[in-house]
Amino acid sequence: MADAPVREFDAVVFVMLRRAILDPQGRAVQATLARLGHGNVGDLRVGKRIELRLRGERAEVEAQLERIATSVLSNPVMEDVRTELTEVTPAPT
Numbered sequence: 001m002a003d004a005p006v007r008e009f010d011a012v013v014f015v016m017l018r019r020a021i022l023d024p025q026g027r028a029v030q031a032t033l034a035r036l037g038h039g040n041v042g043d044l045r046v047g048k049r050i051e052l053r054l055r056g057e058r059a060e061v062e063a064q065l066e067r068i069a070t071s072v073l074s075n076p077v078m079e080d081v082r083t084e085l086t087e088v089t090p091a092p093t
Contacts, residue, residue: 006055008088011065015074016047
């Protein structure tokens with residue numbers, strides 16, 4: 001019996017400063033937009049989007065992604081983090 005193919009997943013981690021934390025980069029971008037005539041833009045915040053590919057069984061990969069997102073890619077004291085996980089569909093052979 002052949003080994004089952006290893007499943008691959010595309011993961012995206014979104015990291016944003018918590019609302020209670022001042023976002024100086026967001027304020028700077030919002031001020032620039034206002035100077036350029038886009039004064040109707042408000043509450044602008046800047047965050048990070050990190051993409052990675054993981055291999056393994058879904059439950060293990062989900063747990064690993066959560067650990068990576070909360071302990072390496074974000075500071076849980078200051079930032080909120082959200083993850084997305086999508087299984088990669090193998091190319092037809």
